[in-house]
Amino acid sequence: MARKETGDIAAGRLTSGQLAENFSDVAPPLDRQRALIEASRCHFCYDAPCIQACPTAIDIPGFIRAISTDNLTGAANKILEANIFGGQCARVCPTEILCEGECVRNDPEDKPVEIGALQRYATDWVYERDVQLFTRAAHTGKRIAVVGAGPAGLTCAHALALLGHEVEVFEARAKSGGLNEYGIAEYKVVNFSQREVEWLLSIGGIRLQHGKALGRDIHLSQLRREYDAVFLGLGLGGVNALSLGDAALPGVRDAVDFIAELRQAVDKAAVPVGRRVVVIGGGNTAIDAAVQSKRLGAERVTLVYRRGADAMSATNHEQAFAQAEGVHVIHYAQPVELIARNGVVAGIRFEHTRIEHEKLLGSGEFFEIDADVVLKAIGQVLQADGLSEASVELLRLNKGRIVVDADFATSLAGVYAGGDCVGGKTDLTVQSVADGKHAAAAIHAQLTQA
Numbered sequence: 001m002a003r004k005e006t007g008d009i010a011a012g013r014l015t016s017g018q019l020a021e022n023f024s025d026v027a028p029p030l031d032r033q034r035a036l037i038e039a040s041r042c043h044f045c046y047d048a049p050c051i052q053a054c055p056t057a058i059d060i061p062g063f064i065r066a067i068s069t070d071n072l073t074g075a076a077n078k079i080l081e082a083n084i085f086g087g088q089c090a091r092v093c094p095t096e097i098l099c100e101g102e103c104v105r106n107d108p109e110d111k112p113v114e115i116g117a118l119q120r121y122a123t124d125w126v127y128e129r130d131v132q133l134f135t136r137a138a139h140t141g142k143r144i145a146v147v148g149a150g151p152a153g154l155t156c157a158h159a160l161a162l163l164g165h166e167v168e169v170f171e172a173r174a175k176s177g178g179l180n181e182y183g184i185a186e187y188k189v190v191n192f193s194q195r196e197v198e199w200l201l202s203i204g205g206i207r208l209q210h211g212k213a214l215g216r217d218i219h220l221s222q223l224r225r226e227y228d229a230v231f232l233g234l235g236l237g238g239v240n241a242l243s244l245g246d247a248a249l250p251g252v253r254d255a256v257d258f259i260a261e262l263r264q265a266v267d268k269a270a271v272p273v274g275r276r277v278v279v280i281g282g283g284n285t286a287i288d289a290a291v292q293s294k295r296l297g298a299e300r301v302t303l304v305y306r307r308g309a310d311a312m313s314a315t316n317h318e319q320a321f322a323q324a325e326g327v328h329v330i331h332y333a334q335p336v337e338l339i340a341r342n343g344v345v346a347g348i349r350f351e352h353t354r355i356e357h358e359k360l361l362g363s364g365e366f367f368e369i370d371a372d373v374v375l376k377a378i379g380q381v382l383q384a385d386g387l388s389e390a391s392v393e394l395l396r397l398n399k400g401r402i403v404v405d406a407d408f409a410t411s412l413a414g415v416y417a418g419g420d421c422v423g424g425k426t427d428l429t430v431q432s433v434a435d436g437k438h439a440a441a442a443i444h445a446q447l448t449q450a
């Protein structure tokens, strides 16, 4: 294999065989026997706490009961009518803090029912056989524009198409799926996101236009004129700056860009990775960037977070996973200076921190870590440039997110929004699906009221 070297950043540190193994399914699917055994562990609780913990309120005991009688179409139907991204969520949901975290079997002598794995078992059955479970209602003659083909946008589009509306989806990137396709670590969603999108679109009534960015190719005022309603599912396309002055230094990059490059690479052996990688941040992006650097062949990966483990937005499970993968985690340290040598990054200087009266303070004690690559994962932000045309009243934003009411209606009449771009809860796939679903119901109510 060709090994391309630039200083200590190199592609092809591992063989193709090692890379294939490292990026294969981290949680392989259940077979029928294991699924039936797992389904038999469910108590089918009345007022099941697992349902309350699911933002999309999937009838979990209901679908598990269907699995236990080998009725996989029925099981998948129960999942997908509540959450059209049920396959993706089965793979990526932090179930340990959602449904499985609330399962009544959750005590030291027992373990929760593996709800996520069972959900995957049922939904995969549908995608593999291309079974279409839903039928569209009669045409309403209404047209809705959806901007952004991520989980929020496509959920909203699917729900509206099902109700008989025509939906046009405008997506800036070349592929649909949002962070399902460009963000979430591949070993969680091996060869899956596009298959799921194709299945979702097979309902009909949804027209997708890729390479169409709001603010560049299309404008909000135009969409409001031409469509009966608009839904914005823009996600958070921008990234916070590191504020260390020299952030344009070669070797320093945004973790989300690195992750997107890796997700889109046909050949992982062609993706360059540092020998010594430092990741700054404490969320999903930081964990995924660190673990994937390690799995690409980086020798030493250090994740540095300015507060303690409890304050990290990555779950305990994700943090433990990163440590088990060999990522060295340092808490209570903040970056203060990038160190350059020969025009490229050579390290980064940190200051130890402490919390006093809930305030983060520098301690005045410093240390340095050598690095060929520094990945910034200090939070994503809304790219608001497409929203602030002079021709429309300004869409109300608060703390960098779009303000919506309980129906996901924005401050502009007929314009709704959901998913990460509205925030307020957790930035999770399942939350974006819930938002898209609720917004679609509100749009439908608005368009069909007498």
Ligand SMILES: Cc1cc2nc3c(=O)[nH]c(=O)nc-3n(C[C@H](O)[C@H](O)[C@H](O)COP(=O)(O)OP(=O)(O)OC[C@H]3O[C@@H](n4cnc5c(N)ncnc54)[C@H](O)[C@@H]3O)c2cc1C
Pocket (backbone or CB within 6 Å): 092, 093, 094, 147, 148, 149, 150, 151, 152, 153, 170, 171, 172, 173, 176, 177, 178, 179, 180, 183, 184, 185, 212, 213, 214, 215, 233, 234, 235, 236, 237, 256, 259, 284, 285, 288, 383, 386, 418, 419, 420, 421, 427, 428, 429, 430, 432
């Ligand atoms: C690295 C990473 C790992 C993650 N891991 C997990 C995980 O394991 N589990 C989990 O539940 N969640 C995870 N998340 C969070 C999850 O991916 C998001 O919460 C979810 O994708 C948000 O969905 P969305 O539809 O709101 O936005 P997105 O998925 O970001 O989709 C927004 C879409 O809008 C498009 N768009 C943006 N601006 C414009 C414009 N101006 N014009 C047209 N189109 C536009 C974008 O190209 C994109 O396709 C992760 C996030 C990241 C970054």
Ligand code: SF4
Pocket (backbone or CB within 6 Å): 041, 042, 043, 044, 045, 048, 049, 050, 051, 060, 061, 102, 103, 104, 105, 113, 115
């Ligand atoms: S809480 Fe656990 S045992 Fe009860 S219905 Fe949900 S999965 Fe089954």
